[in-house]
Amino acid sequence: MGTTQLESVPEPKYWHLKNVIGEALDSDFSVGEILPNERDLAARFGVARATLRQALEQLELEGRLQRRRGVGTTVAPPRVGVDVSTAGQAWPGSAQDTWQSYDCAKAVPPAPVARMLGTGIEDETYALRRLRVSHGHPVAAELLYVPATSVPDLSAIDAPSGPSRARAVLRELQRLDLDGQDRSVELGSARADDAKELDRLPGAPVLVVTTRYFSQGRTAAVTVATYRADTCRLTFGDTGDVEISHHAEERRAS
Amino acid sequence: MGTTQLESVPEPKYWHLKNVIGEALDSDFSVGEILPNERDLAARFGVARATLRQALEQLELEGRLQRRRGVGTTVAPPRVGVDVSTAGQAWPGSAQDTWQSYDCAKAVPPAPVARMLGTGIEDETYALRRLRVSHGHPVAAELLYVPATSVPDLSAIDAPSGPSRARAVLRELQRLDLDGQDRSVELGSARADDAKELDRLPGAPVLVVTTRYFSQGRTAAVTVATYRADTCRLTFGDTGDVEISHHAEERRAS
DNA sequence: CAGTGGTCTAGACCACACC
DNA sequence: GTGTGGTCTAGACCACTGA
Structure with a gap:
């Protein structure tokens, strides 16, 4: 954020979110650390939970996050x-x-x-x-x-x-x-x-x-x-x- | 459908849908054929479009379907x-x-x-x-x-x-x-x-x-x-x- | 029990392809 | 234009974990 000007062809919100969270993962979190829950994260970014989840799904697909029902979302170790x-x-x-x-x-x-x-x-x-x-x-x-x-x-x-x-x-x-x-x-x-x-x-x-x-x-x-x-x-x-x-x-x- | 009894631990709807559609793909469709659009399919199966889409996403991930915006969903050729x-x-x-x-x-x-x-x-x-x-x-x-x-x-x-x-x-x-x-x-x-x-x-x-x-x-x-x-x-x-x-x-x- | 992620709904609007 | 899939919302309930 801040670097991008207004986009003539705006990228999807979830894509932007994924990148923002991905960068935060690199700088502010360490392996095994647990993230805030999805409802809080969605509220913090001002999006619906479904949108937030779309971003988290991508990150999980890339092996950067691990999500477990009833437990929470944690930063995954390298593959x-x-x-x-x-x-x-x-x-x-x-x-x-x-x-x-x-x-x-x-x-x-x-x-x-x-x-x-x-x-x-x-x-x-x-x-x-x-x-x-x-x-x-x-x-x-x-x-x-x-x-x-x-x-x-x-x-x-x-x-x-x-x-x-x-x-x-x-x-x-x-x-x-x-x-x-x-x-x-x-x-x-x-x-x-x-x-x-x-x-x-x-x-x-x-x-x-x-x-x-x-x-x-x-x-x-x-x-x-x-x-x-x-x-x-x-x-x-x-x-x-x-x-x-x-x-x-x-x-x-x- | 019809073969399964009531499940004590019901599988997700989208999972069931995926299997049903997957079987239909084998029997009733040939490569390149276009499927009904998502709104019609969702109505036909009595689910929300988001749920239907979850099933289609899985099938696309498995290389069985191909979806193109503005065009439609087609049966994919083998990988x-x-x-x-x-x-x-x-x-x-x-x-x-x-x-x-x-x-x-x-x-x-x-x-x-x-x-x-x-x-x-x-x-x-x-x-x-x-x-x-x-x-x-x-x-x-x-x-x-x-x-x-x-x-x-x-x-x-x-x-x-x-x-x-x-x-x-x-x-x-x-x-x-x-x-x-x-x-x-x-x-x-x-x-x-x-x-x-x-x-x-x-x-x-x-x-x-x-x-x-x-x-x-x-x-x-x-x-x-x-x-x-x-x-x-x-x-x-x-x-x-x-x-x-x-x-x-x-x-x-x- | 309370809190988490997983599923599902019924809508809305957008971007794109084709006519 | 019309019709398609893609994105997004604001809610609801379910299944699971762990205290």
């Missing part, structure tokens, strides 16, 4: 970088990966997944549920789809269901040769079950990472991982063999 | 996959990359970028503006930051500004040895200038791809590319050396 690179990668569940699996059932995959797997609707498929935790918080929920034909040696009633069968499926997968993989990232909104795992409301914005695992010229498995878009930054460490020196990397701006 | 892999990668601007650069100026990079470059606020930096076009539509706008120290041989007034200087900067970059790179993806909202390039409103959801280019043990350049989140799916073709057969890939679900 955590989670590694999703495929360098030297193997099957899911190998070595010490950052996922913990906790359930497995037979299910029919959604149409887009079935298309990637090249399966018909009546083909048996295992659906394995996993959770990725970082710094004590869940950051992603994943569904791993494995057609029964990919793990033929898995004895039918090896384990009735649940975690033990999950382990069995992963074990069988390891025995296949992994020819390569294929990854894509897109924006989505959390389904009710994923939202619950991630401690968010249904419809919350998420980054959907879809991975295809190839073996013997076919798609042997597909994972669909949904990452919290508000708190996560997906990183791909595609650095060659170079060792990067630790220059300014750790400096603070202010 | 286009844009390759952002770094396999066999080189400097930006090399060979036939999919970007077209059209401007270059000197500027001070935003704080996070300056931190990655390890530059102070008074160090000269070139800011190069580029646009990525796919299937005739702009899908991403990019800012490439190059500290003047990275291209020392660029004669100061080689070209005053604009596209010719952009080409000169890129040309100089090619001469450096590229040791590796580093990429991250996060959710953001479009700044006013990016939004304009991408034919969207300010604040529209975008996928921000940040790339660091390493040379001689330091960060020689940084790009910040903003992709339209509604129409784009970022793909990483990390497939090893395997050739994937074209099984079911092209089928339609019906």
Whole structure:
């Protein structure tokens, strides 16, 4: 304010608000600090609460704010970088990966997944549920789809269901040769079950990472991982063999 | 509707609406078809327009709808996959990359970028503006930051500004040895200038791809590319050396 | 319990595209 | 012009958290 003259094409109020609050966040608040409640803020800026909320929504989308019903609005910490690179990668569940699996059932995959797997609707498929935790918080929920034909040696009633069968499926997968993989990232909104795992409301914005695992010229498995878009930054460490020196990397701006 | 009984924990109306409309989109509409206007739709479902809009916003976020002011709401085509892999990668601007650069100026990079470059606020930096076009539509706008120290041989007034200087900067970059790179993806909202390039409103959801280019043990350049989140799916073709057969890939679900 | 953010309403006006 | 989606208002009630 003060710098802008009267605009011939005025920007929306919520947009202006977002910028004003965003700047205030940089200068007057520190991480974790709680903001005044929405009704007070709206009154202070002389706008309706709906308008104020539109600005806060934007800031939350950008990962700068965190809002919790019944609690309040707080300044969010910087997004955590989670590694999703495929360098030297193997099957899911190998070595010490950052996922913990906790359930497995037979299910029919959604149409887009079935298309990637090249399966018909009546083909048996295992659906394995996993959770990725970082710094004590869940950051992603994943569904791993494995057609029964990919793990033929898995004895039918090896384990009735649940975690033990999950382990069995992963074990069988390891025995296949992994020819390569294929990854894509897109924006989505959390389904009710994923939202619950991630401690968010249904419809919350998420980054959907879809991975295809190839073996013997076919798609042997597909994972669909949904990452919290508000708190996560997906990183791909595609650095060659170079060792990067630790220059300014750790400096603070202010 | 009709299938659900009375809910003890009722889901929000807009969430239910979103699902209902989403299903209708699958069954009763085809790509490009225009929906009834918001006022009619709201009346038809017996909700306020704001509630109906909340449902449409979700669907637009998921890339299922496209809304244009003054025109209407249409069924969106499937997201286009844009390759952002770094396999066999080189400097930006090399060979036939999919970007077209059209401007270059000197500027001070935003704080996070300056931190990655390890530059102070008074160090000269070139800011190069580029646009990525796919299937005739702009899908991403990019800012490439190059500290003047990275291209020392660029004669100061080689070209005053604009596209010719952009080409000169890129040309100089090619001469450096590229040791590796580093990429991250996060959710953001479009700044006013990016939004304009991408034919969207300010604040529209975008996928921000940040790339660091390493040379001689330091960060020689940084790009910040903003992709339209509604129409784009970022793909990483990390497939090893395997050739994937074209099984079911092209089928339609019906 | 009181206080928070989340949902919803019924209106109004504006900016834009197209005729 | 007319019709569209985009913004904004001033209220109301609900669902949740924590004292």
